[in-house]
Amino acid sequence: MIPFKLTDKLVAEIEQLIENQEGKKLTSLLEDYHYADIAEIINDLNEDEATYLIKLLDSDKTSDILTELDEDVREAILNNLSAKEIAGELDELDTDDAADIIAELPEEIVQEVISEIGDKEHAKDIVDLLRYDENSAGGLMAKELVKVNENWTVTRCVREMRSQAENVTRVHSIYVVDNDDKLKGRLSLKDLLTVSTETHIKEIYIPKVDSVNVTENPEEVAKIMSKYDLEAIPVIDEIGRLVGRITIDDIVDVIREEAEKDYQLAAGISQDVEADDSIWDLTRARLPWLILGLFGGLGAAAIMGGFEEMISKHAVLFFFTPLIAAMAGNVGVQSSAIIVQGLANDDFKGSISNRLIKEMLLALLNGVILAAVLLIFTWFWKGHFYTALAISISLVVVIVVAGIIGTFVPLFLHKRGIDPAIATGPFITTSNDIFGILIYFLIAKFVLGI
Structure with missing residues (x-):
């Protein structure tokens, strides 16, 4: 695969297609582009052009594009979208990304956007995440995960896993909880496939599992995941209940932001700023x-x-x-x-x-x-x-x-x-x-x- 490179020629071509309202040609041109590449293109467009492109493309793609945009560009686009249009984008996102975008919206339209989200369970999870401090594991986690009860048989476990996995982009681990939703351990896929279908999960799960509390500092979460080479880590509340998980892509963002902040401090810059700021x-x-x-x-x-x-x-x-x-x-x-x-x-x-x-x-x-x-x-x-x-x-x-x-x-x-x-x-x-x-x-x- 040839790495994407943004060129003036490509931007000029897209600007011309937008000006001429040639939506079909634009859709065809961008069809095979990764959402992160399209976000890079949109960052180079003006507000009206960017909004046109977001409204043109399908929500399953534009929702991911929104998460990759520069904050000021995303803010400008969201200001040009209706509450229903924003809700349509959030419906396609994982709860952690959706909560991040909701947190950036003006307070007067937040409730309206949430009420427009079609999946009410999804909306409830987003609202739940909003109550956590953004500088905590709770503010970093997503609600999407696969969990099974220790009292289930393997047969029921597989059935429930299939149902839950439909809402999870990537299954890193299978977590085991008790009847009170307290985290007990994790489940090995190999063990699940090699035992009798009537075996109870409590007989085969692995009790050792690394986890973090919802109040944990993101930098500490990053250290734990780096130390133990984890792709995801479960998050528990104050009484040990499983409430979410943090994945490696979120931790990479934390590490990058911390490195940028430290670099700016070392250079004598006291606030988080970018070259394009005023x-x-x-x-x-x-x-x-x-x-x-x-x-x-x-x-x-x-x-x-x-x-x-x-x-x-x-x-x-x-x-x-x-x-x-x-x-x-x-x-x-x-x-x-x-x-x-x-x-x-x-x-x-x-x-x-x-x-x-x-x-x-x-x-x-x-x-x-x-x-x-x-x-x-x-x-x-x-x-x-x-x-x-x-x-x-x-x-x-x-x-x-x-x-x-x-x-x-x-x-x-x-x-x-x-x-x-x-x-x-x-x-x-x-x-x-x-x-x-x-x-x-x-x-x-x-x-x-x-």
Whole structure:
């Protein structure tokens, strides 16, 4: 299969067909395209063109297309659809995707849309999902699953499974519950096919099954599914009843969104924004950290002002200020990035003190090697040993301190329930710049006897 590639030529062709109202040609052209590819095309169309295409194609395809669209494009399209048309799309979706779309609708039409959904059981499940926090396993799960009662015989079990499977896109697991709907275990298809038809499920089910509570954080769910290589995981409520399941496609979305958020935090962007957002939204997301950087620079300038007399006597110290600040920032970001990655992947082992000692020794080794190179270069360049020595000793100390700060800060933030990814951005760079310059001039003053 050749990977889909969106081209200007294809978009222009579709725009022309829409303009000419050639619905049959459009339907024929897009017939073999995957819904995700059509969503990519629609993201490039204007609001009226996008709405025309959604209304033209069958709901069994457009419902999936809606879930793949950019949020602002989907919002614009939904605003152009009637409550009945939206309900028709939701009828074709799994409950988790339908609930996500319902949550984006204006409050004044939500009830009307729900009342228009043809499958009342489907509507009830969607409403049930809406009561969960979107940042929880309950807000992430779908109601579609296959479950059997432990007291059923194999014959009844197979009959019930056939009925339930009609509403499930993909059957990952068969869950076993008791008469109170409490999760008891899972059922092996092999065991089901190799035993007598009169055997009761309680005699053959596997009691060991991983599950998560409806209140569990999505990131924790992702860690569990990743650790145990699960394609789906059942969700239980506070008293152990099976209420839904989370599938791998939902977890991939969680991992991607978390990675994007951490990347933006590391880059000094305080809000979740995209390149197509308004200038005002982008400014609000970027400005706080830029202001921090500004004050950090002013602080560094004030520190240097306090050593003005020393700099006037040893001007070479001024030339190495950017190097000291850059090394402090780089080492701090490296140390914090390793810690943040370890915390995110649950790979962090050992006590904080052991981690700090290890990072300090690592920074010391790197610092000594770099300082030796700097000492030789500066000595031969300027011919003043003590000046070169002062700069080199400062570099070692600055690198060690930056390594300690870069290790301690994300661990401290994590303990306080703050996303440690913030420690890999301008925050750690600015703080290390200030500390680095202060340490640099203090050590230079001491070594040079000023």
